[in-house]
Amino acid sequence: MYNLMVVDYDVATDRIFGALADVTRxxxxxRTARAPESVSGLARHYAMSFAAVQKHVAVLERATLVTxxxxxxxxLVRADRETLHRAAELLQxxxxxxxxxVDAIADILSEEGTPS
Structure with a gap:
C-alpha cells in the first residue's frame, strides 16, 4: 500500500557512526574540518596522553573521516568532507x-475518520 524506503548501510557506515559516537573524536x-592540524597540536587540546589522541585519530582514519x-x-590530520557528506546523506x-x-499514519487516520 505504501512504499516505505529502506535505508542501505554497510560495514563502512558502521565504522563512521561508531567513530562519531565519541565526543573527543x-x-x-x-577541529580538522576547520583546518588541518598535527596530531601533537590536537593532543594539546585534551587532558589525555598523546598516545590516546593518536588512537582517536586512528579510529577516525579507519572510518575514513580523516586523512x-x-x-x-x-x-597533519584533515577531515574528509566526502565521508562527512555520505554520513549526512544517510541521516537524510x-x-x-x-x-x-508519519505521512502513512496520517493517511490511515484520515481514512478512519471518513464515514463509509
Missing amino acids: RDILT KERRGREQ AYEQLWEQR
Missing part, C-alpha cells in the same frame, strides 16, 4: 523514511 573532526598527511616530522535518508511513515 567528534571534537577532533570539528593524515606527513609534512616533515609532523602528520532516515529522515525521509520517518517522514514517509
Whole structure:
C-alpha cells in the first residue's frame, strides 16, 4: 500500500557512526574540518596522553573521516568532507523514511475518520 524506503548501510557506515559516537573524536573532526592540524597540536587540546589522541585519530582514519598527511616530522590530520557528506546523506535518508511513515499514519487516520 505504501512504499516505505529502506535505508542501505554497510560495514563502512558502521565504522563512521561508531567513530562519531565519541565526543573527543567528534571534537577532533570539528577541529580538522576547520583546518588541518598535527596530531601533537590536537593532543594539546585534551587532558589525555598523546598516545590516546593518536588512537582517536586512528579510529577516525579507519572510518575514513580523516586523512593524515606527513609534512616533515609532523602528520597533519584533515577531515574528509566526502565521508562527512555520505554520513549526512544517510541521516537524510532516515529522515525521509520517518517522514514517509508519519505521512502513512496520517493517511490511515484520515481514512478512519471518513464515514463509509
